[in-house]
Amino acid sequence: MSKFLKAAICLALTAGPAWADKYGLGRPALPEEIAAWDKDIRPDGTGLPAGSGDVWTGEEVFADKCAVCHGDFAEGVGNWPKLAGGEGTLADKDPLKTVGSYWPYLSTTWDYVNRSMPFGDAQSLSPDEVYAIVAYILYSNDLVDDDFVLSDETFSDVEMPNADGFIIDDRIATEHSKWVGEPCMEGCKDDVQVTMRAMVLDVTPEEEGDAPEAAAEPAEAVEEVVEVSLDPALVAAGEKVFKKCKSCHQVGEGAKNRAGPILNGIVGQAAGAVEGFKYSKALRAKADEGLIWDEENLRAFLAKPKTFIKGTKMSFAGLRKDEDLEAIAAYLSSFGE
Amino acid sequence: MSKTFMGKTTSRRAFLRGAAAAGAGAITAGTAKAGTPDPLITEVQPWAAGLGDGVDATPYGLPIEFEDDVIRRNVEWLTADTISSINFTPIHALDGTITPQGCAFERHHSGAIELRKEDYRLMINGLVETPLIFTYADLERFPRENHVYFCECAANTGMEWAGAQLNGAQFTHGMIHNMEYTGVPLRTLLEEAGYDPAGKWVYVEGADASSNGRSIPMEKALDDVLVAFKANGEALRKEHGYPVRLVVPGWEGNMWVKWIRRIEVMDGPVESREETSKYTDTLADGISRKWTWVMDAKSVVTSPSPQSPITHGKGPLVITGLAWSGRGAITRVDVSKDGGKSWETARLAKPGEKMALTRFYLDTTWDGEEMLLQSRAMDETGYVQPTKAQLREVRGENSIYHNNCIQTWWVRPTGEAENVEVS
Structure with a gap:
């Protein structure tokens, strides 16, 4: 935040440079304007607003606003940034650089989430939401316990593992001193061999129009005639409830496994049956016991996922309202396999 | 609009197309060996008889359609989404030093x-x-x-x-x-x-x-x-x-x-x-x-290169490229045709200017043999652009940023070129 006041005092005491040749252009910035734009957070936490957020609130906010790109566990979806994991990989062939493994200052996470996230809806989070999200990211990186509350007070308690992992640019000493002077012009090497070819790796973008045929259209989805007639209003209500699930689950034509499995035909299906999806050990155990996702089991699971299957990797707090449970079951029933 | 460029599996075909066009057209006609009169000269062409566009046809002009392959391109697998991404200036097809805004990378x-x-x-x-x-x-x-x-x-x-x-x-x-x-x-x-x-x-x-x-x-x-x-x-x-x-x-x-x-x-x-x-x-x-702000001296041969192969056969050849340094002006660029065994000093189109691109040319004669083309820039601090091996020795391979190594293009007797590494 602004150090203007401090600066003014400082100037009064030390008599700074004389600004004789000013153009008199522009106008003084108002305190409200500075407050609106000056949001940067310094490594020591300067600039943090008062507020707090705990890990569990953070998990909910994260699932709602961040998981669609960053994954339920901050593990990243597709090419989107992974925010957790990678500890001890920085010297590996392919280091995984995350908030936990790489970022030296916690202020950076707070500042960036606050200023630029969620992607496409920046500056929409309240300070408490930002504290909660950052708390959850720390928890996802095993840097705090699940009862941790991040606030402007506890901010400086957090130690970032890679805080000492940076040095200031030393190229002048380590590179420039070696690579100066008159270079060799003749007989610089005895032998030259091609050791690697880009065309072998073959990752350069194709000329348009020559791209391989797009993957064959998926076989026409066979819409099974659902025997039980569904209440259209209930299905519509379920579609709204499903928004809570969408960051991880897809349903309908062209659905793919995301952080969670495809849900086509889930109602009445055996648990753990979606091909190509990696289920938790806990869910696989239930599947082996013969769990069927009939409406009753599905509703019980969705009401309290972590109670129904202890150890499920579905990080969802659960649907509290009976009407939501009924609606989501109706909505999912409307999709055949 | 369909855009074409030479690269990857299509380069061979595109290359042949380019070579065929050259053989049938202006290149042959322009040589002393042409046996038959060139119809582009002996016949009245439509553009020499009819009329072109009026002055307001394009209030803000775009390059002519024949140049519509000279565009920025993206490498999709690099990023999750084009909103937070990068594309690339078609430096292989440009000359001089000023980059037109319309094809400057984003x-x-x-x-x-x-x-x-x-x-x-x-x-x-x-x-x-x-x-x-x-x-x-x-x-x-x-x-x-x-x-x-x-x-x-x-x-x-x-x-x-x-x-x-x-x-x-x-x-x-x-x-x-x-x-x-x-x-x-x-x-x-x-x-x-x-x-x-x-x-x-x-x-x-x-x-x-x-x-x-x-x-x-x-x-x-x-x-x-x-x-x-x-x-x-x-x-x-x-x-x-x-x-x-x-x-x-x-x-x-x-x-x-x-x-x-x-x-x-x-x-x-x-x-x-x-x-x-x-x-x-x-x-x-x-x-x-951290704080590795300065861009060190670097250069690259822009033509011939994989997207800009040699289509004219042996004889006079212009090898050209760009050099630059964030620490000052470029003072010299050397070019090697043999993967760094020997070097010739290229001609700078203009004396290097501080923190600006410098265009270099090596006006040479191609014998039709394969070349391992490289360029090596020097700046006013005396710094010499390093090889990839030199850089890796200091940095390893995970640095991502600030790769200013010497680039090698493997030019084949056909005139095609490929991005390679050499010993």
């Missing part, structure tokens, strides 16, 4: 926003006598300067650390452009606000959602940084920060904040996302360099 973190001049505000706050707000019109009333500078993304050539990967100068070296900027020295604006000498840094941020905040040492801010609003004589393009961007000569492109809206004088760096989690260079031991 790098956005939250997409290219539309910000009207009327809605533009620039704030200077922090350790200053009077925090100030400038409008666009205010900026135009300060004395302004013109300078040509290159802007290179720190990640240019970053995909080549672990091996020869992308087959084309556009993709290996196209995160660069070079424009003539018009703008107000940042120093002028800092003096207008009355900066406190205790302020050793300025933090600069953009108006877009990413903000792309960066900390710049005051010494640089007072030296040659420009608050620019024109490029190559006209308004900046939306994708380059219209209406106002920062120009930080010789330093990595990420610091050239677009849509710049705030400059804060501070006593320390912010350590923002763009200067900690990104734009830091991880060495082999896992320790990372």
